[in-house]
Amino acid sequence: MRRRRALTIRGAGALVAALGCIIGANLVGAPILIYIGVLLALVTGFSLIVVRAPRRTGTVSRQVSTDLLTVSETSRVTLRFTLRSIRVPHGLWHDVLPDAVSGDSSGEYPPESGQLSYLITGIRRGVWPIGPLMLRTVDPFGLAQREQSFGEHRTVTVVPEVIALAPLSVKVGAAGGTAQTSSSRLGQGSDNLSPRRYIPGDSMRRIHWRATAHRGQLMVRQEEEESSPDALVVLDRSSARWDNTGEEADAAFEAAVSLCASSAIHLAGEGYGVDVIDSAGLSLGTLRGHEDDRDGLLVALAMVSPRGESRDLTTLIGGTPPGPLVYITGRLDEEDAALLRPSGAAAALLFSTDPLAGASAAAAQHGWTVTTLGSDVAEAWEDALPARIGVGDVPR
Structure with missing residues (x-):
């Protein structure tokens, strides 16, 4: 991430003008140009001190409205930014976003609502970092600027888009598309019954009389589970x-x-x-x-x-x-x-x-x-x- 220069274009121009005035004063013999050049240099230096001297520290926490961001889905990012400084600066903030998501993650600081938030849209699958939060301030003359980062980044996971599909009407086995489907196999003479030996406590209504007569001991109907292939x-x-x-x-x-x-x-x-x-x-x-x-x-x-x-x-x-x-x-x-x-x-x-x-x-x-x-x-x-x-x- 490229850092901004300490001087704005206007500030750099003021320094160049100050140097030109001092040189021109020696060439044409006009002392007034020396005063103008010195004044421009002093104002530029004062602007640098005003912008960059105050100590600022802060903490940032982010919350994304969805745990997983789907491609083409929009989600809201809410930032809680606590700035500790001598005075509350006025400037612009922006949250650094990867190319895999899009959104307008910038605004004026301090915000009227007291809360920083913006919308992002997933563009490309992957796990991507969001942040850090950048705060850019400029002096009243527009000569000097300061951009400072706050907090660490957090990751957002962009998952593939899930499309609604038409039903696949394939009947697989007796379950017909329902995995682990239970079926009570009642009624004597069913071909697909699986009888087992009687255990004390089994209901007499479940006795399989045909199997009992065939084996010479009490047999009961076994309630089994059918399962479809995965x-x-x-x-x-x-x-x-x-x-x-x-x-x-x-x-x-x-x-x-x-x-x-x-x-x-x-x-x-x-x-x-x-x-x-x-x-x-x-x-x-x-x-x-x-x-x-x-x-x-x-x-x-x-x-x-x-x-x-x-x-x-x-x-x-x-x-x-x-x-x-x-x-x-x-x-x-x-x-x-x-x-x-x-x-x-x-x-x-x-x-x-x-x-x-x-x-x-x-x-x-x-x-x-x-x-x-x-x-x-x-x-x-x-x-x-x-x-x-x-x-x-x-x-x-």
């Missing part, structure tokens, strides 16, 4: 899939991260337990209905960037096929698409920001619904839905 969201962030743009944000990768967050939260809302991993198998978050799961996922996604290499998808899935499987990748050629196997996932959705020639057809042969992901995340998700597995369909 949903799996995979973000392929291997560096080969994305353009490396240095410090600039890659719009395609940002759309992929937004879809990753949106689809995971959407599937959790439909009742699935959701695991979110990257293409190397690193866990980015899990959604199991706990209060902090969502924030934990968003914080992890706030800091992801393209890096590393991807592993075989079959290895990542393991032996248990997931329910819905969402795979999000960048540049995808035909050879790599042919290697992606959904491993029996009930609904396999593949999103690519840049599918090359033949990639979509190669992936579709393995049961993927392939969709090009552009800047509109909700539209891409909607495009994937017409070809989804319908109610009662069983993937093969």
Whole structure:
């Protein structure tokens, strides 16, 4: 952060004029110019003393109205600034903001309301510092200035934007999209009952007479839990899939991260337990209905960037096929698409920001619904839905 000079442009001009008057007085023999030059120099020096001599100390505390700032979301920052000084200076304050957030973080000091506050809008994912608070004062003549920093910075976490998505009408198992759904299996003769031995205290109404007659001992109906397969969201962030743009944000990768967050939260809302991993198998978050799961996922996604290499998808899935499987990748050629196997996932959705020639057809042969992901995340998700597995369909 560049420091301001002690003299304003007017103050520097006054010193130059003072020096010119002294030199001109010797050249033209006009003593009055010496007086003018000395007066200008004295006034400039006095302005420097007035502005910079008083001792000032202060403390700053900041409070952001939202714990996590979403991209494109607006939040209010409130500062409590306590200044200890001989007199209350009049000037301008501004809070130093990173390029990742925008806002008018400046104003006159002291404020009429007695409180410093401003609005910020998230622009780019990440964890960014806000501060320090800068106070700039100028003397009454406008010749000298002082800019002083107060307090430390605090961080603000900008998380990816979560887009509302259309329902994914895929019925997986008996639970049909509701994880860990309990079902009382009453009625004799049900094919899917799991009888167990009678335990003292069991209700006589739960006796399974057919199983009792078959085994020669009292058996009762077992109330079991059905569970839907968990949903799996995979973000392929291997560096080969994305353009490396240095410090600039890659719009395609940002759309992929937004879809990753949106689809995971959407599937959790439909009742699935959701695991979110990257293409190397690193866990980015899990959604199991706990209060902090969502924030934990968003914080992890706030800091992801393209890096590393991807592993075989079959290895990542393991032996248990997931329910819905969402795979999000960048540049995808035909050879790599042919290697992606959904491993029996009930609904396999593949999103690519840049599918090359033949990639979509190669992936579709393995049961993927392939969709090009552009800047509109909700539209891409909607495009994937017409070809989804319908109610009662069983993937093969």
